[in-house]
Amino acid sequence: MERIPSVETVGLVESEPVTNRSVERACALLSAFTPEQPRLTLGALAQAAGLPKPTAHRIVTTLVATGFMTQAEDGAYGLGFRLLSLGAIVRENLDVVRACAAAMERLARATGETVILGEADWAAREVTIVHRVDSSHTLSVLSPIGRRSAIPPGALGKALLIGLAEAEAEAVIAALPLSAETDRTHTDPFALVAEIRRFRALGYVVEEGEYLADVSGVAAPVRLEGARPVAALGLVGPSTRLQGEIERLGALVRDTAAELSA
Incomplete structure (x- = not known):
């Protein structure tokens, strides 16, 4: 039987x-x-x-x-x-993209600069660009959708770090390889910890030539649920054009990210 x-x-x-x-x-x-x-x-x-x-x-x-x-x-x-059609389906149906797309359009119109959204992969300690609104300027920064990079370098990675509790951010930084992308990339974990503490008080981070030479950016963490940020909202452009505008742009990105998180 x-x-x-x-x-x-x-x-x-x-x-x-x-x-x-x-x-x-x-x-x-x-x-x-x-x-x-x-x-x-x-x-x-x-x-x-x-x-x-x-x-x-x-x-x-x-x-x-x-x-x-x-x-x-x-x-x-x-x-x-x-994969083109499949990728478009994935991108348009990501919860974080649906939640942030309209706000990104408004931020791009208000500033004229490229606005990017990076989704966090905390297990891999990476951030992937999942959505972008292009700059209205002829001279702009191209940030390909689907590009993965370590947390950090770059504004998106640093923004994710300021969204963590201080002790957790320090633990993540201690485990990062911190490889140099340019001669301005942070490779000293103690210096990065100090910078993250300073930016956490501002609510946004600043990057100046750390990921790409002559490119600057600002970014802030986005929380949709849970304690950790699920994404980072960023704005990037040529350093020469953003010079003198960083504080204003950082405040705009911070406030937009805070509205999305709320």
Whole structure:
């Protein structure tokens, strides 16, 4: 007679994570692309995903056939057109984007500068740009949607830190690699801790050439729920144009972020 599994056994089986190795490998290959490396050779893809080259080739061939990757004449691979529509669906339906989009439009009209929204990934200690409203100026700063960066450098990362309790912010900073993006990037954790304390009192942070040379920005944390900020609202532009305007722009971003958090 067939044995009927117990409730405990069923619960145990259902609670175990169910994964598919081929899907995991395909995701690893797709995740190898970055804004800095939008085209990769098969060898580079295999290395990034930790796969043997024949295995990577088999999966990449399927991804190309289904439109999730493309292959150029020189043999290099890139992300495919199918991801464009999927990415747009994701971006437009993110809770944080829906909550902040209208306020970002108002802030961009009031200042004429590029307004960006970065969503926090606290587990990875990263921030990803999920929405942007472009500047009305011919000379503006391009911040690609989907770009990931460490917390910090940059205004978005520092804004997330001032949204934490002091002890937690110091613990996060102590665990960060703090690699230099420019010659002005903070690489001394003690100096960064002191700066975060000072900016926490202001309610916004300032960045001047720390992530990109000759680019300045201001940002403030956004809380939709929970103790930690879920995102950072930022405004960026050429340093020459923002010079002398930082305090005014910082106050605008801080007040907008506070309204969204409320």
